[in-house]
Amino acid sequence: MSQFVVKNSEADAPPPPNPSSGGLKGHPWLTLLTVAVGVMMVALDGTIVAIANPVIQEKLGAAPSEIQWVTSGYLLALAVFLITAGKIGDRFGHKSTFLVGAVGFAATSAAIGFAGNIQTVIAFRVLQGLFGALLQPAALGLLRGAFPAERLNMAIGIWGGVIGASTAAGPIVGGLLVEHVSWESVFFINIPVGLIALALGLWVLRDVRAENAARSFDLPGIGLLSVGMFALVFGIIKAPEWGWGDSRTLLFLGGAVLLMVLFALWQGRAKEPLIPLSLFRSVPLSAGVLLMVLMAFAFFGAIFFVTFYLQNVHGMRPVDAGVHLLPMTGMMIVGSPLAGIAIGKVGPRIPIMVGMLLTTGAMVGMSTLDTGSGTGVMSLWFVLMGLGISPVIVGATEVIVGNAPLELSGVAGGLQQAAMQVGGSLGTAVLGALMAAKVGDVLPGNWAKPGLPPVADPQQAELLKQGAQLGIAPPAQPGMPQQAVDAMAGAVHQSFVSGMSLAFVVAAAVAFAAALLALLTRRGSNDAGPAVHI
Incomplete structure (x- = not known):
């Protein structure tokens, strides 16, 4: 102890x-x-x-x-x-x-x-x-x-x-x-x-x-982990721009894997390792870290597109978009303390699993949103998302930090936050790539459906596709009939929504996998700190 x-x-x-x-x-x-x-x-x-x-x-x-x-x-x-x-x-x-x-x-x-x-x-x-x-x-x-x-x-x-x-x-x-x-x-x-x-x-x-607590720093371990994390996150950030099969992307991601392997080997030999490998002998802690990655992948990766949906498809100002997201974030504010109470009574396993199942349902529901979806329908799925994600963030954090020894509580907290950052970055990049591919597939058909002439200039066609990936319709040209302006906006918005729907379906599958992973979690078994009266 x-x-x-x-x-x-x-x-x-x-x-x-x-x-x-x-x-x-x-x-x-x-x-x-x-x-x-x-x-x-x-x-x-x-x-x-x-x-x-x-x-x-x-x-x-x-x-x-x-x-x-x-x-x-x-x-x-x-x-x-x-x-x-x-x-x-x-x-x-x-x-x-x-x-x-x-x-x-x-x-x-x-x-x-x-x-x-x-x-x-x-x-x-x-x-x-x-x-x-x-x-x-x-x-x-x-x-x-x-x-x-x-x-x-x-x-x-x-x-x-x-x-x-x-x-x-x-x-x-x-x-x-x-x-x-x-x-x-x-x-x-x-x-x-x-x-x-x-x-x-x-x-x-x-x-x-x-x-x-360790009195010295594992400088080689810090160096290997820092450079490895840099290569991983930088490769993920740049992959949508470079392409996932580009040699630069593969170099950074492959280098990250190599550095992480070297880091793990060094941790087994270091006198006072940065992250003792024995920490991961705790199945609940390891499951909590992976759960945090999957949760962030699904949640942050999918929610990234909602702001573009509200502002570019529905034409809202940033402040109005923020207000429309209040049902979700409001439920997170209310749900997090309630999740803490529930986890205190029944442990983290059931609340986390229920939360991820609710999140899965919210993702499936949000995949049905279209260009004409109203505030009521959006708010329903946002509320479900906020209620679902709250017990997961609270429970996974308690599982990670609570199952680590007190002398490694800071490292455990760093693991929790790093897992969330990596998962969110990976989700945004991967779902963004899937969405971009879907938009590229459906845009020509949606563009031709109302009788719009094809864009002959390759550069203009590429700009049109890039704008469609964010839901941004091309600007109206002088003298262009309003019917044509509306048709262009409709084609772009429909293509964006098709891509967003695919992103939400994939996010739902990841969220469901996280719900199954919740079976491996349990309450922290280590001493949590001083026995004070509160």
């Missing part, structure tokens, strides 16, 4: 106070509030910046390939550094790691807001991703240390609800700030949030760490 120690600044500091007697330092619920404020920045940033990207491109004169890296650079840094960041928390304490992450995230946000060119924006977005990676595993490590085993799932449920609320608020807040203030304000908003997280952290957090 892992032993833990509490670090205080005073050598003769008294034992941790009982929260019920009025002490604030180390209070479990105040710890939850503090880490939720910090992680809220990372979750908010995941969706709020997407709304600002078109304006950033216009104001800074960025090329399409450059504006892509405003998002890709951030996600790449986040994915590559998450597990190492968890190890840093295990070694130096999750409180210090969390505070450095919060301050660094806010500082880089300010630097982005003051940047005068796109290159500077991308550079600080990469740094922002590194600091964001410090925050997330540290938050889970602090929760693991603050809550006893029987309350950990409840804490993770509320934590998941905060992430859901922040994700839901991103498009709405981002749209309002971009429309009424400036694109810089999208980043400046992180400054007060970061300062609040810092103040609360200094006031509330108590550093809990295991006595037998």
